[in-house]
Amino acid sequence: MLAIPVLVLVSATVTLGVILGLEYLRGVRSRPTMIGMHFLLGAASLEVLVMLLAGAPDGTVLLVGRLGHVAAGLLVAALFIGVITPMIGRQSRPTMNIALAAHAIVAASGFVVLVAWLVFGRS
Numbered sequence: 001m002l003a004i005p006v007l008v009l010v011s012a013t014v015t016l017g018v019i020l021g022l023e024y025l026r027g028v029r030s031r032p033t034m035i036g037m038h039f040l041l042g043a044a045s046l047e048v049l050v051m052l053l054a055g056a057p058d059g060t061v062l063l064v065g066r067l068g069h070v071a072a073g074l075l076v077a078a079l080f081i082g083v084i085t086p087m088i089g090r091q092s093r094p095t096m097n098i099a100l101a102a103h104a105i106v107a108a109s110g111f112v113v114l115v116a117w118l119v120f121g122r123s
Contacts, residue, residue: 003118006052009045010075014111016041021104042082046075049114067117074110078103 016038023030051057053068081103089096 003052006045006049006114007118009041009048010111010114013038013041013045014107017104017107021100024100039082042075042079046072046079049075065117067113067120071110071114071117074106074113078107078110081106 016034020030020034020038049068049072053072081099085096085099085103089099
């Protein structure tokens with residue numbers, strides 16, 4: 001029950017990321033508000049995930065296995081790569097493509113590990 005907000009936020013982030021990725025592949029310039037919403041949803045979902053891993057404010061602590069920490073680490077890496085992508089990708093389109101591919105692969109891996117952790121148990 002405590003994991004539902006994390007799953008909803010991460011799923012919304014992934015959905016918006018897929019939309020932004022499809023726009024990028026079509027050559028359409030994404031609106032800055034959509035990019036900002038993607039960033040804010042990603043940061044919020046990561047915050048809620050860390051709160052879930054650390055324990056609820058009322059003292060409730062879940063049995064946290066390695067998959068939870070791996071998912072959090074991958075999502076932190078995806079957030080970091082997503083933030084630095086515009087900085088390193090300004091110079092050339094191939095560099096931007098590689099950075100965005102790295103962001104998408106790490107984020108997708110984090111999402112899959114998170115879902116596996118939530119579905120197959122938190123032990």
